[in-house]
Amino acid sequence: MKRHLVIGATLALALWGATAGAAVAGGIIGAAPIQGGGHGHGHGAGAQTFVVYGGQPLSINQNGQYNITTVIQFGNVDGVAIEQSGATNLASVFQYGNINDLLISQFGHTNSAYVRQYGREANNSMVGQAGSMNGAFTGQYGPRNSSSTWQYDH
Amino acid sequence: MTRIGAFAIVSAVIMSTSANAGGAGDETHGNTTIVRNGDSVAIVTQSGDPAQAEVHVEKRPGYTRIFRQSGGNTTVVTQSTGGNVKPEDLPPWLQEFLRR
Numbered sequence: 001m002k003r004h005l006v007i008g009a010t011l012a013l014a015l016w017g018a019t020a021g022a023a024v025a026g027g028i029i030g031a032a033p034i035q036g037g038g039h040g041h042g043h044g045a046g047a048q049t050f051v052v053y054g055g056q057p058l059s060i061n062q063n064g065q066y067n068i069t070t071v072i073q074f075g076n077v078d079g080v081a082i083e084q085s086g087a088t089n090l091a092s093v094f095q096y097g098n099i100n101d102l103l104i105s106q107f108g109h110t111n112s113a114y115v116r117q118y119g120r121e122a123n124n125s126m127v128g129q130a131g132s133m134n135g136a137f138t139g140q141y142g143p144r145n146s147s148s149t150w151q152y153d154h
Numbered sequence: 155m156t157r158i159g160a161f162a163i164v165s166a167v168i169m170s171t172s173a174n175a176g177g178a179g180d181e182t183h184g185n186t187t188i189v190r191n192g193d194s195v196a197i198v199t200q201s202g203d204p205a206q207a208e209v210h211v212e213k214r215p216g217y218t219r220i221f222r223q224s225g226g227n228t229t230v231v232t233q234s235t236g237g238n239v240k241p242e243d244l245p246p247w248l249q250e251f252l253r254r
Contacts, residue, residue: 133226138196145194145233152201153226 052078062086067108073097078119084108089131093117100124100142106131115139122146130154182209191218196231200224 047068052058057079060069067084070092078097082104089106092114100117102125111131117123119142127136127149134151181188186199191213200207202225212219216235222228 129227131226135228137230137232139232139234140194141234141236143193143235145196145235147196147231147233148199149197149229149231150199151224151227151229153224154201 052080057081062089067091071095073100077101081105084111090114095119095123098122102126104128106134109133111135113137116141117145118142119144126150180211180213185224187211187220187222189213189218189220191233192216192235194218194233194235196220196233198222198229198231200227200229202227 047070048060048062049070049072050058050060051072052075056075058071058073059081060071061083062069063085065086066088067086068090069082069084071080071082072094073080073096075097077099078095079101080093080095080103082091082093084091084105085107087109089108089110090112091104091106093102093104093116095102095117096119098120100119100123102115102117104113104115104127106113106127106129108131110133111129113127113129113136115125115127115137116139117125119140121142122144123140123142124146125138125140125148127138129136129150130152132153134153136149136151138147138149140147180190184204185201185207186197187209188198189196189211192215196218198220200222204224207222207224210219210221218231218233220229220231
């Protein structure tokens with residue numbers, strides 16, 4: 001178990017760093033949805049919907065009071081990292097690639113994460129939530145599924 | 155022996171012990187529930203008093219479902235090895251979205 005936690009924490013920190021760096025480099029997209037593009041970086045509050053084809057990684061950083069993000073990915077290798085810091089956070093992710101990787105980090109009063117992964121080869125999901133009310137659903141439908149959920153209520 | 159060396163040995167022992175213990179199957183240890191099923195694994199860690207946590211695990215070949223609630227934390231994990239997704243498996247709202 002400790003080995004899983006160490007690996008998970010290391011992976012989380014690595015992805016978190018990549019997310020933060022990418023968000024700074026990518027600039028502010030706001031609520032503009034992305035369709036058909038390779039990748040995108042969002043930074044800002046409000047509702048965002050990303051539909052991504054082509055299997056490019058996607059990183060999203062939201063820090064408004066209400067953060068809502070929906071991501072739908074269709075690439076062969078799908079990867080997404082979402083970080084939300086606000087009073088109310090909602091992240092919904094649907095991944096249909098052969099291999100799906102996902103990291104959701106939420107820091108708010110109320111955190112909700114909804115994940116569905118349909119990988120033909122593998123699904124990997126990590127969800128971390130720190131808030132008063134934390135709710136997470138993870139559905140994985142593939143031959144090899146790995147899910148790690150960490151919740152801390154305070 | 156240096157402190158770093160001693161730390162490395164202790165860490166190796168802890169990690170190997172954890173790996174061996176996990177190989178047998180499922181664990182609910184303190185705040186963490188681990189369920190293995192074939193090539194799939196699900197881990198849920200929640201804060202709060204483990205004695206007050208509500209944990210339900212449903213497992214059969216190719217299917218795992220975990221419900222764990224502790225304090226203000228609720229997690230549901232469902233894992234299934236049930237084949238490839240078909241277009242009709244997409245949620246109706248997503249099918250409509252993609253037709254635009």
